[in-house]
Amino acid sequence: MPVTSRRVMHRKVLRDLRRRLPQAAAIALTTLLGVLLFVASYDSFRNLSVSYQQTYERLHFADLTADGGDPASIAQAVRDADGVARVSVRTQADVPMTIAGTKLVGRVSGLAPDERQRVDDIDLVSGSMPDHTQPREVVLEKHAADTFGLGAGSAVRVFDGESWHELRVTGVARSPEYLWPARDRQDVLSDPHSFAVLFVPQDNAAALTGSPGPNETLVEMSGQATTDERDQVAGLLRSAGALHVQPRADQASNAALHEDLAGFSEMSVAFPALFLTAAAIAEYVLLTRLVRAERPVIGTLLAMGARRGAIVRHYTWYGVVIAGVGSLAGVLLGALGTSAVTIAYTSALHIPDTVVDHRVLTAVVGFALGVGIGLLGALAPAITAVTTAPAEAMRGDGSRTVRAGAVARLSTRWTAVPVTVRMAVRSLVRSPRRTAATMTGTVLALVLMLASAGMITSMVHLLDVQFGEVDRTDATLQVDPGATDVGERLRATPGVAAVEPGMLAPAVVAAGDKSYDTVLAGMEPDTTMHGFRTPGGAYRDLPSEGILAGDALVGELGIEAGDTVTVTPASGSPTQVRVAGFVHEPLGTYLYATDETAGSIAPLHAVSYALRFSDTVSEDRMRATISSIPGVLSYTDTRALLRQADQYLALFWVFVGVMLGLGAVLAFTVIYVTMTVNFAERSTELATLRAAGVPIRRLTTALAAENLAATVLALPVGLAAGAVAAWAFLRSFSNDMFSLDLSLGWVPLTLAAVSVVAAAALSQLPAARLLRRIDIARIVRERAQ
């Protein structure tokens, strides 16, 4: 078989890459990580979306949930509307319960008798469905069953407003409405002991909650229904008398899970982009050096008539080969990552359906992205290779003539500064593109680290603000409005430091044609249990007239301070009330007013007490003691809520740790490649100094100072860019349920900076090894290659 020039050139590519194996491997690894992150996060995002969708479809999750009015007639009004698949009505109400000795306000949710028409069905995981002829049988939602350790055969107690009823749990079920166990959008993060859901046959649900009949209308749209058809049905529900219509996107559990999915979706683009950009930069630096070293050869080839296209293709092949190897490995490992992430996620959240699918298109796009970026990084040096005139290229010796720039000329006057320091400064301007590459690598690594770290530090800050400054209680209670001496008993309880009465009322606030489902909280005018944090970060008092509203309502309802809104409590009539101002709180979007104002808006409300304990009390003992006070209907432990949040954060810390490590790898790759190129270009200088007996330690230090200078210079830019990226990342998570403000602090900034500098310092070790191994005799005989 004849040896064609193409085969020879391919052989050259492989041999050249073998000579530069560590650098090529570092770039391939960065490409691998970029492609792996893309494939794993994008396919996981798609898998989780499909898993949710499958559960939602199988269990007929409502597209629209309407409160108020006459559900029977409302259901009739939409049953035959275009796009409607199923309609059902049910009774749903929050009632006092006692589960395993714990008092809480749980939820009773009615199950429509006809399974074929049931919307928001349940997925029985153990036991059996309740017999609708047996009024004392219920199914317990899985999260509560896990929290309290209950199963089929257990007993729970429910208060119907007049008396307690003991019920038998026939089974445990998962529900599409409670994949994330949230009472409502204001309670996305809650004490797991303060909420439970019981599924009860519809007729029994009405009786158990003391309701005259159904109070909700549920609509499932067909898979083919359009957005217009869904909007028309929502309009029909309102015109038929519904007080508030909640689309599926706003449903608390779905919205919380959607936030996570949004995170995956963003990660699948942003993080791979950082790695692939770093890989492209490193590849550009490596190939620029290769092309520069081979200029005389390229000039000779061109002079002898070699086609420019062939030479460009030859040098781009380097990029394609390195990126191709990295991308292929990234696709394969990404597929493994997809399965692992999807399964781990759906298991952790107890999602009933797990769909693990490896999409060929994602693999193809991931591979193409990796190779494309590699091609791009190699293209510029490849084109440079053929744009130089052959005669000029042949004269080249592989290194450029260094002309003194302004910085170099200026620094000649720094006679008091050691020459090695002057060398370090000048090395920055000696090869501006390489310096820019090192700095960009540093910036990318810091962006990756801070975008991840900012997420968790901001979450920690959120919890600090929420549970340190806004919610200043240790526990909150709901009590029987008829029990008059609860306040006195609480004050007399040992360990209780402060007690304040208050009120809570679910309500719908509306302005124009927009409405929002929330909770109206009434407190003492000079309450010490709650800090009202303004959007500016200051704290204010409750207004004597009007209400304070969560600032998410500015966007939700299009209102501003001084506007009048309509507040309709779940039990009561609409009231026009002035918005006195807004509060900016980390969790939830509430309405606040003095107990007098709130009482006038919602005369029928739940009576609550806010408690603060002395520092030494046992939380479990306080729960037991206070729950036993007659008239106490529920007990919510604020600290348990905090503990719950900390548990979720543990996963985030792992994520941040991984990202810090990956950021360091990213920084290492770019800095290592630029450093070795710097070393290669300066091997003659270094060999000369070694020949003259300069100790290796001194040379390593001088070289490290030069290489680290660009990294250190890039730190301020990287830290600022990282902070901006973290801010942008957090903004995408902020809504009416969470308000995430960026809080980085000095610790993560310092840690990120130290990690990058450490990675840069680590990349000097190979340089020191190269310096030790330098063949002085060979190099000083030749010009630098």
Added chain:
Amino acid sequence: MSAPTTTGVRGGFRLEGVHKVYGTGEAAVHALRDINLEIPPGELVAVLGASGSGKTTLLNVIGGIESADSGSIEVAGVRISHRRPSSLGRFRRDHVGFVFQFFNLIPSLTAAENVAVMIELTGRGDRRDVPRLLDAVGLSDRAGHFPAQLSGGQQQRVSIARALATDPDLLLADEPTGALDVATGRTVLELLQDTSRAGRGVVMVTHNEVVSTIADRVVRTSDGRITSVTRNDSPADAAAIRW
């Protein structure tokens, strides 16, 4: 223009039975074969030979940047044979200076800084001597110029000043005029001759017969062997030679 002064006569060396082979088996190249050479201190020695005759290897072995496979080497009173080049940093720092054909200056440093950096990095010499060293090579007015702003001859003179900055006993120059024209080459040779006359040993590798006439002793090499060592009792004045 005159070479820096030195005290006493120094820089002698002795090689006995030195062998050096590159590669193995059929690919083995005998760069040095049974080299026996003794040069007294203070002499200017020219090593003359064709390409591949082993003259640069000989220079590198004397300077301790390559090791011999066998034989004994003593330079400036220090026995360096059987020691690896990596362990000879201190020897080179204390006893030898190098001048290369392609100067090997650091492009980002000025002439003065290229000299000063050697003092800074080796801890030998005195930074205050830098102006004197540059003056000695006739470059006082180019101290602040970068290599790219200097001619080839000026760059080579800077490299000589750099080599002398640590006050070596022996100056080793590998084809110091190889990249220069006649006029600038002659200036460089004058410097080397002055350096030797000031009492420092100088070994200069060249393939140019005319250049070798300025040496006190001419060593001829061929195929890795020393073919002759000739004492030159009346070396030519470097300023007067032409080629």
